[in-house]
Amino acid sequence: MSALIEFRDVCKTYHMGDTVVRAADHISMQIHKGEFVAIVGQSGSGKSTCMNIIGCLDVPTSGTYLLGGQDVGAMDKNELAAIRNKMLGFIFQQYNLLPKLTLLENVEVPLMYAGVPKAERHERAQLALELVGLGDKLKNKPSQLSGGQQQRVSIARALVGEPAVILADEPTGALDSHTSREVLAMLQKLHDAGNTVVLITHDNSIAVQAQRIIRLEDGHVVYDGDAHAPEAVVQPTLAGNGGTAV
Amino acid sequence: MSFLETFQLSLKNIWGSKMRTFLTMLGIIIGVCAVIVIVGLGNGMQGYIEDSFDQLGTDSLTVMIMGRGSSRSVSEEQMYQMVEDNGDLLKQLSPSVTVGFPLKIGSDTITSTTVTGVSEDYFSMKGYEIAQGRGLQYTDIANREKVCVIGQYLNLAYYGGNAVGQTLRIGPNAFTIVGVMAAETDDLEEGGTDDCVYLPYSTASRVSSMGTINSYVVTVWDKDRIDEAKLLVESQLYSIFEDDDAYSVISMSEMLDTMNSMVNVIIYILAAIAAISLVVGGIGIMNIMLVSVTERTREIGIRKALGAKEGAIMRQFVIEAATTSALGGVLGILAGFGLSSVATVVIANVLEEALTVRPSVGAVLLAFGVSTGIGVVFGYLPAKKAANLNPIDALRYD
Numbered sequence: 001m002s003a004l005i006e007f008r009d010v011c012k013t014y015h016m017g018d019t020v021v022r023a024a025d026h027i028s029m030q031i032h033k034g035e036f037v038a039i040v041g042q043s044g045s046g047k048s049t050c051m052n053i054i055g056c057l058d059v060p061t062s063g064t065y066l067l068g069g070q071d072v073g074a075m076d077k078n079e080l081a082a083i084r085n086k087m088l089g090f091i092f093q094q095y096n097l098l099p100k101l102t103l104l105e106n107v108e109v110p111l112m113y114a115g116v117p118k119a120e121r122h123e124r125a126q127l128a129l130e131l132v133g134l135g136d137k138l139k140n141k142p143s144q145l146s147g148g149q150q151q152r153v154s155i156a157r158a159l160v161g162e163p164a165v166i167l168a169d170e171p172t173g174a175l176d177s178h179t180s181r182e183v184l185a186m187l188q189k190l191h192d193a194g195n196t197v198v199l200i201t202h203d204n205s206i207a208v209q210a211q212r213i214i215r216l217e218d219g220h221v222v223y224d225g226d227a228h229a230p231e232a233v234v235q236p237t238l239a240g241n242g243g244t245a246v
Numbered sequence: 247m248s249f250l251e252t253f254q255l256s257l258k259n260i261w262g263s264k265m266r267t268f269l270t271m272l273g274i275i276i277g278v279c280a281v282i283v284i285v286g287l288g289n290g291m292q293g294y295i296e297d298s299f300d301q302l303g304t305d306s307l308t309v310m311i312m313g314r315g316s317s318r319s320v321s322e323e324q325m326y327q328m329v330e331d332n333g334d335l336l337k338q339l340s341p342s343v344t345v346g347f348p349l350k351i352g353s354d355t356i357t358s359t360t361v362t363g364v365s366e367d368y369f370s371m372k373g374y375e376i377a378q379g380r381g382l383q384y385t386d387i388a389n390r391e392k393v394c395v396i397g398q399y400l401n402l403a404y405y406g407g408n409a410v411g412q413t414l415r416i417g418p419n420a421f422t423i424v425g426v427m428a429a430e431t432d433d434l435e436e437g438g439t440d441d442c443v444y445l446p447y448s449t450a451s452r453v454s455s456m457g458t459i460n461s462y463v464v465t466v467w468d469k470d471r472i473d474e475a476k477l478l479v480e481s482q483l484y485s486i487f488e489d490d491d492a493y494s495v496i497s498m499s500e501m502l503d504t505m506n507s508m509v510n511v512i513i514y515i516l517a518a519i520a521a522i523s524l525v526v527g528g529i530g531i532m533n534i535m536l537v538s539v540t541e542r543t544r545e546i547g548i549r550k551a552l553g554a555k556e557g558a559i560m561r562q563f564v565i566e567a568a569t570t571s572a573l574g575g576v577l578g579i580l581a582g583f584g585l586s587s588v589a590t591v592v593i594a595n596v597l598e599e600a601l602t603v604r605p606s607v608g609a610v611l612l613a614f615g616v617s618t619g620i621g622v623v624f625g626y627l628p629a630k631k632a633a634n635l636n637p638i639d640a641l642r643y644d
Contacts, residue, residue, distance in 0.1 A: 052638055055551070057551060057637050057638050057641075058638055077555075077556060078555045078556060078557070081550060081553050081554060081555040081556070082553065082555065084551060084552070084553050085552065085553020086553070090551050090552070092641070096544070096547075096548045096551075096641065097548075098545055098548060098549075100258065100259070100262055109548075109549065109552050110552045110553055112251065113549075113552060113553040113554050113555070113558060114553065118251075157552070161553075
């Protein structure tokens with residue numbers, strides 16, 4: 001079976017003044033359908049770059065990124081928008097809900113851009129919100145909700161389009177430990193239901209919730225394997241510089 | 247995302263910041279309101295001019311005989327004959343002799359009064375009525391009687407309403423007043439329609455020692471055939487003079503057209519000046535939309551991450567700008583109608599003229615179309631900016 005997500009020698013370089021930053025330096029990896037993978041790394045390790053490329057928000061400078069067998073690098077902005085809409089469900093650290101819309105309308109947004117008719121949109125968005133336990137707050141605004149509840153709305157929004165990959169970028173970064181556990185349990189549930197989940201985090205204790213860990217450092221993959229192996233959480237260079245989450 | 251949904255979304259966004267939207271719209275509101283009132287004022291002026299010309303008679307032609315460049319002349323008998331020969335088209339004729347001498351009543355010399363020599367038909371041609379005494383008669387003209395009919399203004403101002411039988415002087419001659427015209431206008435004023443003296447044209451031409459009569463008024467049966475009548479009179483006069491510089495035929499309706507087109511030019515210029523405010527308003531909308539794009543950078547990033555294509559973002563902002571602007575247009579139209587009614591009342595009370603400020607449907611549609619168009623044009627740049635935002639940067643924006 002071919003991989004759902006495949007990086008072939010992916011490089012991404014940025015120019016910051018005169019210096020060239022290699023955010024992704026010849027990364028190759030594969031993620032298969034139904035996996036629960038955590039991409040772990042400190043600030044500056046290249047995990048955000050990886051997340052942007054996986055999420056089709058950015059394209060590699062060189063190398064190939066295949067999503068569901070399609071070469072994303074060759075796509076223009078509108079094709080990227082279409083593939084994000086169809087293939088990916090985003091969960092952000094800051095929830096990124098639209099403050100003026102109700103929860104139902106927020107969850108409907110991806111379906112709206114997919115051109116789903118209004119009645120079907122309502123129904124599917126309502127089901128997704130019920131799934132995350134917010135079926136009674138359809139008409140509320142995000143500002144009336146706690147952080148954990150808002151993140152559940154964003155999970156519902158990620159789910160509603162039935163994407164191939166659910167991409168969670170530091171989903172617990174803004175939450176306390178109790179609600180963090182709730183959110184992680186929910187991701188686990190999604191995985192159990194057969195979804196492919198890619199979790200991006202700097203926090204090892206969060207990363208171990210996944211099946212498999214891909215550890216990045218300075219744009220290289222330094223570990224790729226079972227999340228429960230001892231090496232998975234060891235940081236080879238002991239970069240104790242207290243890098244903070246981005 | 248359909249057009250209707252995008253429109254609903256933009257209404258929601260506009261409603262979310264009412265005060266700002268209103269201030270943004272103000273330029274458009276003022277511009278549209280000004281255009282509508284100015285065009286309404288123009289329509290009112292046209293109506294007013296038409297009414298005034300109706301009083302003067304749009305069914306009449308004025309014939310001027312200059313005799314220039316020709317040794318030939320035309321007599322009043324020839325003119326009467328022409329009217330008689332063309333009785334199906336031409337109704338009546340009266341010579342019109344302007345007397346240059348000042349009018350004297352008692353010891354007062356009055357220069358404002360129009361003194362004219364006319365025929366006995368003149369009063370019925372103009373629709374003037376006699377209030378006291380009698381009008382001019384055929385015998386007055388045939389015998390060159392020194393009689394006259396005066397306007398109501400002179401009657402009230404100099405004779406205390408009992409002018410009939412009294413005398414007045416025109417130049418060296420004394421005239422007996424045989425009749426007084428009914429008031430033609432509501433306000434009897436110096437130099438107005440009611441400040442007039444009519445004499446038999448034969449007497450008038452003698453006292454002013456003019457050989458021939460150089461001006462006539464001709465009426466037609468049907469005012470829609472006035473152009474036809476004008477051509478007829480012109481061709482008849484040409485056959486006499488064989489020189490078209492020797493005479494001139496003026497129709498009131500032609501003058502009305504000239505006046506109307508002059509008013510139109512003025513109105514168009516004023517409306518164009520008012521329309522500058524629409525452009526200023528458009529720039530205001532562009533400015534606020536640019537601010538809005540910056541403020542909503544994160545929203546744009548989220549929408550893009552969730553699959554919005556550039557076109558969808560673009561549409562959203564253009565429609566929002568157009569909706570703002572069109573809403574301003576609607577408010578401007580309402581304000582324009584309100585101000586038009588106020589202006590009508592003010593003109594009636596202050597200028598004491600019945601001039602109705604009447605906004606036209608065309609102006610309303612145009613104002614609405616232009617204001618919506620301005621929104622689209624000036625919304626384009628901010629929308630383009632929004633559509634071109636990089637989703638990664640936009641998501642990170644605080």
